[in-house]
Amino acid sequence: MEEASSPLSQPKKRGRPKGSKKIATEDREFSSPKMRDRGTAAGNKKAAVVDDKYNNWKFVVPILYDWLANHNLVWPSLSCRYVYFQIYTRLDPNASGVRCWNNRRTKVDNACIFRNRQETDGSVPNTLVIATCDVVKPKVAAAEHISQFNEEARSPFVKKYKTIIHPGEVNRIRELPQNKNIVATHTDCPEVLIWDIEAQPNRYAVLGAAESHADLILTGHADNAEFALAMCPSEPYVLSGGKDKLVVLWSIHDHISSLVGDSNSTNPQGSIVKTSDNASLGPRGIFQGHTDTVEDVQFCPSSTQEFCSVGDDSCLILWDSRVGTDPIMKVEKAHNADVHCVDWSPHDANYILTGSADHSVCMFDRRNLIADGVGSPVHKFEEHKAPVLCVQWCPDKPSVFGSSAEDGCVNIWDYEQAGQKIERGTRSANYAPGLFFKHCGHRDKVVDFHWNAYDPWTVVSVSDDVETSSGGGTLQIWRMSDLIYRPRDEVLSELEAFKAHVAECGTKA
Numbered sequence: 001m002e003e004a005s006s007p008l009s010q011p012k013k014r015g016r017p018k019g020s021k022k023i024a025t026e027d028r029e030f031s032s033p034k035m036r037d038r039g040t041a042a043g044n045k046k047a048a049v050v051d052d053k054y055n056n057w058k059f060v061v062p063i064l065y066d067w068l069a070n071h072n073l074v075w076p077s078l079s080c081r082y083v084y085f086q087i088y089t090r091l092d093p094n095a096s097g098v099r100c101w102n103n104r105r106t107k108v109d110n111a112c113i114f115r116n117r118q119e120t121d122g123s124v125p126n127t128l129v130i131a132t133c134d135v136v137k138p139k140v141a142a143a144e145h146i147s148q149f150n151e152e153a154r155s156p157f158v159k160k161y162k163t164i165i166h167p168g169e170v171n172r173i174r175e176l177p178q179n180k181n182i183v184a185t186h187t188d189c190p191e192v193l194i195w196d197i198e199a200q201p202n203r204y205a206v207l208g209a210a211e212s213h214a215d216l217i218l219t220g221h222a223d224n225a226e227f228a229l230a231m232c233p234s235e236p237y238v239l240s241g242g243k244d245k246l247v248v249l250w251s252i253h254d255h256i257s258s259l260v261g262d263s264n265s266t267n268p269q270g271s272i273v274k275t276s277d278n279a280s281l282g283p284r285g286i287f288q289g290h291t292d293t294v295e296d297v298q299f300c301p302s303s304t305q306e307f308c309s310v311g312d313d314s315c316l317i318l319w320d321s322r323v324g325t326d327p328i329m330k331v332e333k334a335h336n337a338d339v340h341c342v343d344w345s346p347h348d349a350n351y352i353l354t355g356s357a358d359h360s361v362c363m364f365d366r367r368n369l370i371a372d373g374v375g376s377p378v379h380k381f382e383e384h385k386a387p388v389l390c391v392q393w394c395p396d397k398p399s400v401f402g403s404s405a406e407d408g409c410v411n412i413w414d415y416e417q418a419g420q421k422i423e424r425g426t427r428s429a430n431y432a433p434g435l436f437f438k439h440c441g442h443r444d445k446v447v448d449f450h451w452n453a454y455d456p457w458t459v460v461s462v463s464d465d466v467e468t469s470s471g472g473g474t475l476q477i478w479r480m481s482d483l484i485y486r487p488r489d490e491v492l493s494e495l496e497a498f499k500a501h502v503a504e505c506g507t508k509a
Contacts, residue, residue: 050408050443050468057440061147066479067136068146070441071155073462073473075124079173080462080475082452083130083180083197127205128164128173128185128212130197133157133477135455151474158475162202164195167211172229176236176252184238186229190221191280192240194252216255220248220283228297228309233346235304237284241294247287247309249321255281289317289327296341302349310339310354316375318366334362334375343391347398351378355388361403363415379418383411383432390448396456397485404446410461412437412480437484441476444468457485 061068134157149155168187176182181198194216203212218238225242232239236252292312300306305321316334317327335356345351352364361384362377370376386406394400399416418434442463449461458479465473483491 047468053408053440054443058147061441062143064437064481064484065146066138066481067141067458068149068441068476068478069133069135069155069157070149070151071158071475071477072152073475075472076464076466077447077462077473077475078169078171078464079448080460081173081175081183081450082454082460083175083183124207125205125209125211126166126169126187127203128166128170128195129160130162130164131158131160133460134159135452135458135477135479138479138482155475155477157477162197162200163205164197164200164212165203165205165209167193167214171226174229174231174238176231177233178236182236182252184218184229184231186226186240188224188226190219190223190225190242190244192218192225192229192238192250194218194238215279216252217280218248218250218283219280220250220286221246228294228311230297230299230307232299232304233301237299237304239297239299239307241290241297241309241311243293245288245290245292245294245311247290247294247297247307247317247319248283249285249287249307250281250283252281254284255279285321285325287319287321287325287327289319289330290315292338295339298342298344298352300344300349301346308342308344308352310334310342312338314339314356316342316352316354316364316369318369329366329369331364331369331375332373334364334377335360338387340387340389341391343393343401345393345398346395347393353391353393353401353403355391355403355405357387359384359386359388359405361388361391361401361413379415379434381411381413381415381418381432381434383435383438384409386445389445392449392451394457395451395453400485402449402451402459404449404461406445408440408442408444408446408463410439410442410446410449410459411435412439437480439476439478439480441478442474455479457482 166185166187168189170185170187172186174184176184181196183195183197185193185195187193193214196215199215200212203209218240221240221242221244223242223244225240225244225248228241228247230239231237236256238250238252240248242248290309290311290313294309294311297307297309300308306319308316308318310316314333314335314337316331316339318329320328334354335358337357339354339356341355343353345353350365350367352366354362354364356362359382361381362375363379363381364375365378368376381403384403384405384407388403388405390404392402394402394412397414400412400414402410402412404410413434414436415434417436439459439461442461442465444463444465444467446461446463449459452458452460458477460475460477462476463474483495
C-alpha cells in the first residue's frame with residue numbers, strides 16, 4: 001500500500017515525532033530509569049520533576065491499588081485495547097472443553113491487548129501485537145508485592161500471543177463489538193485497515209520481514225487519516241476522520257462473504273471479511289463540515305445512524321446519516337484550542353465528553369450544546385497540566401469517566417461529585433471538583449487507555465516515553481482499591497469494623 005503524498009517529516013500533534021530515533025535495545029537494557037535528558041540543565045530539571053512524581057506515586061501504590069502490572073515496551077506504542085475476556089476455571093483437567101487453571105486464588109482475564117512498535121530507525125518493522133494478560137481477581141494480590149516490580153522489565157502477567165507486521169505505524173486501534181476478532185487500524189495513509197486477528201498468521205518482527213496483508217482496506221479519504229477511528233456498538237459500521245477534514249462512514253456488511261459460527265464467540269471458525277489480497281471497500285457516506293483535521297469520531301451508542309466528531313478547528317459536530325451529509329449541530333467553540341478526543345456516554349445518550357489541547361475535559365448535553373454562539377458544557381473539568389489525548393466513560397458506573405494527557409496522568413472523574421460540597425479536611429483546597437483518583441504511574445504522555453468492560457474498574461494504559469527515556473513505552477494494567485470508589489458510608493462502616501477487629505485482636509494478644 002502506498003502512503004499519501006503529504007510530507008512524513010512533519011511532526012505529529014500527538015505521539016512520537018517523525019524521524020526521532022530510539023536507542024539500541026542492548027543499550028536500553030543497561031540504562032538506568034533515572035538516566036534521562038542528561039544533555040541540558042533544562043533536561044535534568046525535567047527529569048528530576050518526573051522522577052519525584054513517579055517515586056511519590058510508587059510509594060503509595062500498595063495503599064491506592066488493588067492490583068497493578070507494569071510492562072516495559074522496548075518500542076513506543078500509541079494505542080492499546082481490551083478485546084475479549086475468558087475465565088479459566090479450576091475443574092477436572094480431563095473434562096472436555098475446559099482449560100484447567102491450578103491456582104485456587106486467582107481468576108484469569110484473557111484480555112487481548114494491542115500495542116505497536118512505532119516508526120523506528122528501520123531495524124525493526126512496525127507491529128500489531130496481540131497479548132494475553134492474567135489479571136488477579138480483586139482483594140487477592142498482596143499489598144507488599146504490588147509495587148515491587150522492575151520497571152525496566154516485562155511483566156510476567158503479559159504474554160505475547162500473536163504478532164502482525166503492520167504496514168506503517170499503528171496510530172489507533174478499534175475492535176468490532178459484534179466480532180472482536182475483527183479490528184481496524186489507522187496508520188499514516190488515507191486508508192483504514194481491517195484485520196481478522198484469528199485468521200492472520202503469526203509473524204516474526206525481524207529485519208526485512210514482509211508486511212502482513214490486511215483482510216480488507218477501506219478507501220474514501222483524500223489525505224492521511226491517522227487518529228479518528230470508531231466502530232458502531234450494534235452494527236459492523238466503521239467511522240473515520242482525517243487531514244482532509246472529512247468524516248467517512250463504511251459498512252463491513254457491504255463486503256461480507258460469509259459469517260461462520262457464532263459472531264460472539266472468541267474462537268470463530270471463519271472470517272467475516274474477504275481475505276483475498278487487495279480487497280477494498282468504498283464508503284457509504286462522506287460528511288463535510290470541519291475546517292481542519294478531524295482528530296476523533298464516535299458513534300451514538302443508541303443509534304447506528306448518529307455520530308459525532310471533533311477536530312483542530314475546535315468544533316464538536318453531530319451528524320445523522322439519515323438526513324444527509326451536512327452537520328445537524330455544530331458547536332463552533334467547544335474548547336479554546338484543538339479538540340483531540342471525544343466519547344459518547346453508553347449510559348445516557350445525551351452526554352458527550354471532549355478533551356482538548358487547552359488541558360480541559362468538557363461534558364456536553366446534546367439537548368443544550370450552545371449558549372450565545374459558543375459551546376456550553378454542563379461541566380468543565382480542569383486538572384491536567386498538558387493537552388488531553390483520550391477520554392472514555394466507565395462501563396460500570398454511569399457518572400464516572402477517565403481522561404489521559406501529555407502530563408503523564410490518567411485522571412478518574414465522577415461528574416456527580418463536581419457540584420457537591422466537600423467536607424473540610426477531607427480533600428485539598430486545590431482538589432479539582434469531580435476528580436477522585438489520579439494514576440501517575442507513567443513517566444511521559446499517556447497516549448491511550450481503555451477500561452476493561454468485563455472486569456469493572458480495571459484499566460490498561462500506555463505511554464510513549466520517547467521524550468524522557470530516549471525511546472520505548474510503558475504498558476500498565478491496574479485496578480484501584482474499591483475503598484476509593486465504593487459509597488462513602490459503606491467504606492467508613494467497613495473501616496470501623498476493621499478497626500474494632502484490630503483493637504480486639506490487640507486486647508487478646
